[in-house]
Amino acid sequence: MTEESPEITPKADGVAGPAKPEPPPQAPVGPAPQLEPAADMPLLRIEGVGKTFGSFRAVDRLSLDIRAGEFFALLGPSGCGKTTLLRMLAGFETPDEGRILLGAKDIAQVPPHLRPVNMMFQNYALFPHLSVRDNIAFGLKRAGMARDEIATRVAEMVALVKLEGMEKRKPDQLSGGQKQRVALARSLARRPQVLLLDEPLAALDKKLRESTQLELMDLQRRLGMTFIIVTHDQEEAMTMAGRIGVMDAGRLEQVATPRELYEAPHSRWVAEFIGDVNLFDGEVGWRENNRLLVTTKEGVTLAVTEPRQRVTKATVCVAIRPEKVKLSRRAPVSDAANTHAINRLEGVVTDVSYLGGLTAYKVKLESGVVVRASVANTARLDIDAYLAGQRVVAWFTPDDCMVLEQ
């Protein structure tokens, strides 16, 4: 268990530089001014924020920086505190401790109606007694905008979400996808500094969800706005977000790009949460250059590449993604076997699941361990397919192995 604090400043991004002394005082927050924070100052800085409900620690001293113009996803299982965190950003919950800095101003105690952020609600929360137009105009009217300005902005928003001709309809006369668009337009109308999206696509069916994901990304890029989305769907988070914060039990387990999360998870928990993975617990035997030899509990020795951050513990977990595991009828020959010290595991295919684009195999090793391998179906005919009961060699390179210390 590396005691990595959930402080989020991924090395790769180099976001939070040395703390800047006092940025210039912020101008009074109007309906839409986009703050120009100092170049290396994040737009939103969450500092040691905690929230407890009764005896339940929903968010546990969490810190996170979000840059202007970023599409950030909070991903985690239900009850991990992601929604509570989002609600604290919107102002519906007040943190017990910590600060939420928007620009240079601590907004942790500011009531929701005075915050320059807007939220798109999970079930849209459209006002059922108001038309599409009045729903979108609701926030503009509260901001005291002039009547003709409101009309212009509403028309602009309606065009943005392609709802022309629907302005007079009531929410119950709209389809799910249309409601979603109205909710989006309504939350964007005030041009918030940060748009919070709480499971915005959960109520849509799969096809619509996929096209809407792309539209949301496109919209975010065009508007240059900062989006923070909460989702439990990892595919959705990976598709849309530039960076993902994976949460569990009120803490951030890891904050990274989708690729880093998948290919270089910090912990066993993240490796298991994001995608599928084969895990082998074992002891580090010996190391040479950047190569480690790990002997698993089952007695198999695996050659793995040592990560940049050197392994300090003796007990580690070797993780390998199923699609990195190759299958062949015989052990791969060629000199590659010597130079790359390929890991070879012999076993019997026990399960074959054809999934269209790929086929998932389960291979039972002599030790009883089951290794999962997924093979892309690159050919239409099944000449490459293996059958249940067939003896195969599952092999993978040391570079494809991830070493986890917890």
Added chain:
Amino acid sequence: MSARSIFARPARLAAIAPYLWMVLFFLVPFGFVLKISLSQTAIAQPPYVPLFDLSAGWAAIKAALAELSLDNFKLLVSDSLYISSYLRSIFVAVTSTAILLVIGYPIAYGMARLPQRWQPIAMMLVIVPFWTSFLIRIYAWINILQHDGLLNKVLLALHIVSTPVVWLSTDTAMYIGIVYSYLPFMILPLYATLAKMDGALIEAASDLGASPGRAFWLVTFPLSLPGVGAGALLCFIPIVGEFVIPDLLAGSGSMMIGQTLWLEFFTNKDWPVASAAAVALLLLLIPPLLLYDRLQRGTLRGGG
């Protein structure tokens, strides 16, 4: 013989049961009342001219039909006693409903905002008075409101008044009685509407810049209007025909239509006129009843 028809029969019976009930206990008695209202008073037992005697055959019925008269209804329109009774009934009902709304809304709103586990208890407290007979509770109010009653004692003890106030036999006493008796009928539909309201709507309103007060007026209140309508009509309709409360608590100055009816029936023994008054009252209440029905349908559709 499909399995469906076996179940269909009791189901169909259950479906027509309410209509049977209505026919038996409302439509048939109403027919009697209507019949009496078209007849003339007589010194007899019962005290009106029997309209027709079925045993006398078709000719007698024809003769009886020729005898039918709308005289009683004409009397209702021409005598200011009835018109003023109707007007007073409507005035009292409107005023009471307004007071009920002003008192009931905050209570229902407070109940709906209580933590989930307290709500059933609050609901119980609203319903508890029904455990005591309505009449006894009104008599209890007589006790409280009389010259040396509880209310005057408290007011005197607190030095709010120096001499006892006359409460009983005033309109104030009647309004107290009506508001007290009908409050649950106002609170329950309001509570039902407010409790099922999606809290996210209020959050959305505040997220979009509405202060808590604005959020209430722009979202909560308009969305509770079906409950307001249902509660108001549920109170207004029976208050118009209210008899016991004005009779026991109000003064004898002016009467509500219920009291006038009673007077015609039991003191004047003029059943035909009383029946005509009852029919007129019913006709008067049909529009608000239809309105209530429409509101209910709207709420059901909205909730579904």
